Amino acid sequence: MLMQYLYSEESGRENLILKDSDYRYIVRVRRHKKNDIISLRNLKDNILYNYKIIDIRKREALLTLKESRYLEIKAKKELHIGWCIIEPKNIEKVLPLLNEIGVNSISFIYCKRSQKSFRVDLKRLDKILLNSSQQSGRSNLMRLEILNSLEEFLKLYPDSKILNFSKNYTLSKDIDSIVIGCEGGFTQDELSLFNSKDIVGLNTEMILRSESAVCAVASNILL
Secondary structure (H helix, E strand, O other), rough: OOOOOOOOOOEEEOOOEEHHHHHHHHHHOOOOOOOOOEEEEOOOOOOOEEEEEEOOOOEEEEEEEEEEEEEEOOOOOOOOEEEOOOOOHHHHHHOOOOHHHHOOOOEEOOOOOOOOOOOHHHHHHHHHHHHHHHHOOOOOOOEEEEOOHHHHHHHOOOOOEOOOOOOOOOOOOOOOOOEEOOOOOHHHEEEEEEEEHHEEOOOOOOOHHHHHHHHHHHHHHHH
16 A cells, blocks of 8 residues: 655655655655655644655655645544553554554553563554554554553543443444453453443454454444
8 A cells, every 4th residue: 555645753844855764765666756746744733745856866855845734634533442462463463454443542451361471562553553644644643552450541541331242232433432351351350340331242153352353343433
């Protein structure tokens, strides 16, 4: 998939210089030439900046700003997911899908059945999200955080739902925050933290992996 824009934290300045990987992508991969117009974002102000390439040198390209316009591209509503931590490589595979679906933020939680040896690298995940946003056109970055327990999560997000094996199939568009378990699900102590009305399920006989469940929930609520 081609990038819809190029990220640069300096987007908005009158003149820019592209170097290194940005230069290689624009000149060597996309084969842009002098006088071409390319789009950039800084992912802070929801503005799409269109720059003209005024010169291409051996290792850098010089750009000048020609036009800018406000263009916010995001989901129609905000969804926050509490995701009990699973193997990081599996999180990395699914994260671009959640980003494209439009999940606003994710709290990674060390639940009782999360393996404590798993370490989530937020900087690495931010790079994955950045690449996904450039390709999908999304104009803001997903917010990420790490929490030590479900109790800590509920202090911050007390109105959250929780996905479990329930006949309460109410994955409505009104849900703003929902918790997804890791492999093995939740302990009874963790489930007891929620009111029965806040425990919801998916209408399927299949046993879903955590990765499948989080994508199913996000799709049901946002799409």
